[in-house]
Amino acid sequence: MRRLDPWLLLAVVAIATCAYLAQGSTAKALATPGFANRQIVWLAVGAVLMLLFAFADYRVLARLSPLFYVVTLGVLLTLFVVAPARAGAQRWLTLGSYTIQPSEFARVVTILAVAALAGEHRQSRLDFKTVARLVALTAIPAVLVMLQPDLGTALTLGAILVAALWLGGLRWRTWALLVVAGVVMVGVAWLWVLKPYQRERVLTFADPERAPYSSGYQQRQSKIAVGSGGFTGKGLHSGTQSQLRFLPAQYTDFIFAVWAEETGFVGSALLLAAYVLMVLRILVIALSARDRVGAVFAGCTGFVLAVEILINVGMVTGVAPTTGITLPLLSYGGSSVFATCISLGIVQSIWRLRYANV
Amino acid sequence: MTFVRDDLRPLQRRTAALLATLAVAFAVIFVRLWVLQVIQNARWRTAAENNRLRRLPLEAPRGMVTDVHGEIVLDNRPTYQLLLFPEEMTDAARTAAFLTRIEIAPADEVKARLDKARRTSHLPSVIADNLAWSQVAAIAAHRAEYTELEIHPATRRSLPPGATVAHLVGQLGEVSPEQLADNPDFRPGELVGRSGIERAYQDVLGGTPGNLVVVVDAFGKQVSALDEEPPVAGRPLKVTLDLALQREAAEAMAGQVGAVFALDPRDGAVRILLSQPSFDPDLFAGHLEPAKWRELIGDPLNPLHDRALQALYPPGSTIKPLFAAGALRDGVRTPSDSIFCTGGVTIYGHPYRCWVKGGHGRVALEEAIEVSCDSYFYHLARDAGIDRLAAWARAFGLGQATGIELGGESAGLVPDDAWSRKARGQPWYGGETISVGIGQGPILVTPIQMAVAYAAIVNGGQLVTPHLVEGRGQPPRPTGFPADALARVQRGMELVVAGDRGTARRLGSLPVRFGGKTGTSQVIHKQEGVHWQDLPWEQRHHALFIGYAPLGDPQLVVAVVVEHGGDAASVAAPIAARIIQRAFGPRAEAQAVTASVPPGWQETSPPSGRDVHLEAPPSSTVQAPPGAQASPTATAHVAAGPADLRRPVGGTARREPRPTR
Numbered sequence A: 001m002r003r004l005d006p007w008l009l010l011a012v013v014a015i016a017t018c019a020y021l022a023q024g025s026t027a028k029a030l031a032t033p034g035f036a037n038r039q040i041v042w043l044a045v046g047a048v049l050m051l052l053f054a055f056a057d058y059r060v061l062a063r064l065s066p067l068f069y070v071v072t073l074g075v076l077l078t079l080f081v082v083a084p085a086r087a088g089a090q091r092w093l094t095l096g097s098y099t100i101q102p103s104e105f106a107r108v109v110t111i112l113a114v115a116a117l118a119g120e121h122r123q124s125r126l127d128f129k130t131v132a133r134l135v136a137l138t139a140i141p142a143v144l145v146m147l148q149p150d151l152g153t154a155l156t157l158g159a160i161l162v163a164a165l166w167l168g169g170l171r172w173r174t175w176a177l178l179v180v181a182g183v184v185m186v187g188v189a190w191l192w193v194l195k196p197y198q199r200e201r202v203l204t205f206a207d208p209e210r211a212p213y214s215s216g217y218q219q220r221q222s223k224i225a226v227g228s229g230g231f232t233g234k235g236l237h238s239g240t241q242s243q244l245r246f247l248p249a250q251y252t253d254f255i256f257a258v259w260a261e262e263t264g265f266v267g268s269a270l271l272l273a274a275y276v277l278m279v280l281r282i283l284v285i286a287l288s289a290r291d292r293v294g295a296v297f298a299g300c301t302g303f304v305l306a307v308e309i310l311i312n313v314g315m316v317t318g319v320a321p322t323t324g325i326t327l328p329l330l331s332y333g334g335s336s337v338f339a340t341c342i343s344l345g346i347v348q349s350i351w352r353l354r355y356a357n358v
Numbered sequence B: 001m002t003f004v005r006d007d008l009r010p011l012q013r014r015t016a017a018l019l020a021t022l023a024v025a026f027a028v029i030f031v032r033l034w035v036l037q038v039i040q041n042a043r044w045r046t047a048a049e050n051n052r053l054r055r056l057p058l059e060a061p062r063g064m065v066t067d068v069h070g071e072i073v074l075d076n077r078p079t080y081q082l083l084l085f086p087e088e089m090t091d092a093a094r095t096a097a098f099l100t101r102i103e104i105a106p107a108d109e110v111k112a113r114l115d116k117a118r119r120t121s122h123l124p125s126v127i128a129d130n131l132a133w134s135q136v137a138a139i140a141a142h143r144a145e146y147t148e149l150e151i152h153p154a155t156r157r158s159l160p161p162g163a164t165v166a167h168l169v170g171q172l173g174e175v176s177p178e179q180l181a182d183n184p185d186f187r188p189g190e191l192v193g194r195s196g197i198e199r200a201y202q203d204v205l206g207g208t209p210g211n212l213v214v215v216v217d218a219f220g221k222q223v224s225a226l227d228e229e230p231p232v233a234g235r236p237l238k239v240t241l242d243l244a245l246q247r248e249a250a251e252a253m254a255g256q257v258g259a260v261f262a263l264d265p266r267d268g269a270v271r272i273l274l275s276q277p278s279f280d281p282d283l284f285a286g287h288l289e290p291a292k293w294r295e296l297i298g299d300p301l302n303p304l305h306d307r308a309l310q311a312l313y314p315p316g317s318t319i320k321p322l323f324a325a326g327a328l329r330d331g332v333r334t335p336s337d338s339i340f341c342t343g344g345v346t347i348y349g350h351p352y353r354c355w356v357k358g359g360h361g362r363v364a365l366e367e368a369i370e371v372s373c374d375s376y377f378y379h380l381a382r383d384a385g386i387d388r389l390a391a392w393a394r395a396f397g398l399g400q401a402t403g404i405e406l407g408g409e410s411a412g413l414v415p416d417d418a419w420s421r422k423a424r425g426q427p428w429y430g431g432e433t434i435s436v437g438i439g440q441g442p443i444l445v446t447p448i449q450m451a452v453a454y455a456a457i458v459n460g461g462q463l464v465t466p467h468l469v470e471g472r473g474q475p476p477r478p479t480g481f482p483a484d485a486l487a488r489v490q491r492g493m494e495l496v497v498a499g500d501r502g503t504a505r506r507l508g509s510l511p512v513r514f515g516g517k518t519g520t521s522q523v524i525h526k527q528e529g530v531h532w533q534d535l536p537w538e539q540r541h542h543a544l545f546i547g548y549a550p551l552g553d554p555q556l557v558v559a560v561v562v563e564h565g566g567d568a569a570s571v572a573a574p575i576a577a578r579i580i581q582r583a584f585g586p587r588a589e590a591q592a593v594t595a596s597v598p599p600g601w602q603e604t605s606p607p608s609g610r611d612v613h614l615e616a617p618p619s620s621t622v623q624a625p626p627g628a629q630a631s632p633t634a635t636a637h638v639a640a641g642p643a644d645l646r647r648p649v650g651g652t653a654r655r656e657p658r659p660t661r
Helices: A006-029 A034-054 A058-082 A102-120 A128-146 A151-168 A172-193 A196-206 A215-229 A255-288 A292-316 A334-352 B009-039 B041-052 B092-101 B107-119 B133-141 B177-182 B196-200 B243-253 B290-298 B316-329 B365-371 B374-384 B386-395 B417-424 B430-436 B447-458 B483-498 B568-584 B587-596 B599-604 B626-630 B632-640
Strands: A093-095 A098-100 B053-058 B072-084 B125-128 B149-158 B172-174 B191-193 B210-216 B222-229 B258-263 B270-276 B339-341 B344-347 B350-353 B361-363 B515-521 B542-549 B556-562
Touching (some): A006 A034, A006 A334, A034 A334, A058 A102, A058 A292, A058 A334, A102 A128, A102 A151, A102 A292, A102 A334, A128 A151, A128 A172, A215 A255, A215 B041, A255 A334, A255 B009, B009 B041, B053 B149, B053 B222, B072 B133, B133 B149, B191 B196, B243 B258, B243 B270, B243 B568, B258 B447, B316 B365, B316 B386, B316 B447, B316 B483, B339 B374, B344 B374, B350 B374, B350 B430, B361 B365, B365 B374, B365 B483, B374 B386, B447 B483, B447 B515, B447 B556, B483 B515, B515 B568, B556 B568
Antiparallel strands (some): B172 B191, B210 B222, B258 B270, B258 B556, B339 B361, B344 B350, B515 B542, B542 B556
16 A cells, blocks of 8 residues: 555545535435435445556556457447437446446546557657557547547547647647648538537537527536635535526536535635646656556546546536536546546556566 | 666656646636636626526505495405516427417417517516416416416406496506606506506505515426515505495496596585496506407597596586676676577677577576576677686686596686687687687587586585595685675576476476586587487587586586487486485485486487497488387477577587587
């Protein structure tokens, strides 16, 4: 235990505490008392998973990554066949009374595959062949997830690619080429891939007055919740926006608004500070990793988590569009908690083995 | 074996750059949280309050109005109204379809109301009133789907059955922007008196509306009441009206067009204020459907017009007692001065006819009033001149509003030379003076003015201010007419009913004796040889009667106008007689009036369906009801013939304005 990073553990414990309190509040609002308890159970199971992976050797995992990757792609493909359409999307795999969201695990597996690839490539700059392999590695699961459709998770898979290319070192010409390709991809996605409601969300973000009572409604209610919290908040279980159910999706995408309304700037700044500490420690671990696999894995994980946090809190506070990206560890959901804990466990493993000379 | 450690330095440089970029992004988010939660806190807190708090207006019940005997004139009854919270309406088309389905109003009307409600933004609007139980149930059953709708208890005014008090009590309506600007106590959308007692006594009857602040959840369900500011009910008001007499008047008018106004001549307390046709004030209590409004204002008989206070009629012979009193006061006539009526006179080279072809013979002042001799008053008018006639009329309150609290009165018209030059741009013609002498020509009065003038004759010369609430109105002002002159005129008016030759002598046998004066003012020129009952309704003369009782100590003056009634003695006088019998005699005597007067007047109602062509040329075919000519009573009428018709001829008649209808 002593060889684990205490700061990262502290950050996770702080976030988990906030998660329990916030989920307790929204559980009261929605009259579903089970939610808070289940979230804390998942966090506890997540902690165990984290320790398991912390004491595993990440290099072994990286070597096994092709296997994980293929299995994950297989599961994502089977989803289109077996998964029932829930809320218009085929995202969940049902196991008994539990549902699993494989796309959350696909993210860890993809980062691991990217890190393993980076381990084989020992130049200071990426060559074309490696770039193509990186794009393929991330694009295949990203397209599968986007077709579910789950734009938010697909975007985080895109973030892995950006982080990998950045860390791998890319020539400016290649960056420019990728930006052009990206613009074309976005154009194609806008015209043929995005669902009307997804397009509407983006448009609403660009112009909030566009539809004050439909797409803009969620974001407006969220801003009201955060803003009305004030400096010290309305008190736990006393937020009017959450308790009277004006806040939409308040146990998943908008959980941060519940916390911000009830604990005010003090609480939301503390929670955000815990997230900053978590991201900071992951990137510090990336800096002190003993090899390329560890550095790339931690770097990508830190970047993806940061992007998730920034987009989610940005969405809640009205500076980013509503994309359906959840807040790591805080949003309700076992798959998300487990996947995040597994990544953090691997990061701890990188820290633990930073001086290992084997 | 040498282990070459991988050179990770470029990777670490890039990781550090990543860290720096993310630090900037997190800093932005921190700033954003500070802005939202600390700097803009007040704004968002208000938005949160508006989200969860609904301010429901609590209407204050208006005060009850009772008549002089304590009978209820105006009361409240509970109803349900439909409130719309426009901010919560997500799909106006869907809401409109629902409201149309439960028959709140036709589709386009519902749409118009929703549009209007949305323009008033965050305030709830009343979009329907007087909901039926089935509608209340339907809305309650769908409340989860239509959170913007709310059923709200309210009250509406209820009127006593039978009495036509619409013009008296007046209408309610939403407070106007001007009223809102004048009085900070009013709230937008509040119902206030728009006319009648409701407006005149708004400060008494209107209470102070309250508020109920409730907490609602995102589905519009009321979670709890936060704050209640109870409404303060309006205070009750006791008016001088006598509802029993008002009812009697409405019955006696029997649907004819016209007005009845009665007051106590001693102090001006109003006892009857009736205008027909009437309307249902309930129509104005909430949303008036455009179709009903068009029907009301398109009605040629104009039911909204308060004929007792606003309609202008030539007074006809009812002006004669006023001029008689004036002539006595100013020495134009002595009580014994007489003329010999031969059925007409020639003045200024023009012939003027008395209404009785054969003439009245020798008449002095009292008989001239009794028989309504036109010749006597032609001479009197010539000797007095228009300026003195106008001065007398004004001394009796004509030509100016009487000052009743209800307001909206017409001033009437007392013509003289100055008026003629100003209004018509030509000097006064002497011939017109002769017409004015018998209440024709450009002189115009309202029923309330004539009642006040007659009150002055019978109360010893005091001009009272008619009022509906005890103690209101100015104290009586002396008119300056000497008591002995007024006594002479009163004697003449007693003879109108009691005398052998009185124009209303057929009412002389009733148990309660009364005085008064008939008047038949012409609408169009009399056609020679055509009886009034053979004329189309809209061409018949107006029938007027102003009576008072009891004779020794008059306590009631009743002014009756029946538009196009045709004949004062058989149409207007019996109505006044019935009211007087009801007021001072036993209840059973009312039938005596009907019995003593043949029911010929009942055929003076406008044609059914109100299909009145006011512009019908005088030469149009006679449209009398088929039964009128054939009925023996009608024939008997022609024989009795006390019709008070006259026709000034010559140049004067051409300038006569058509009396208002």
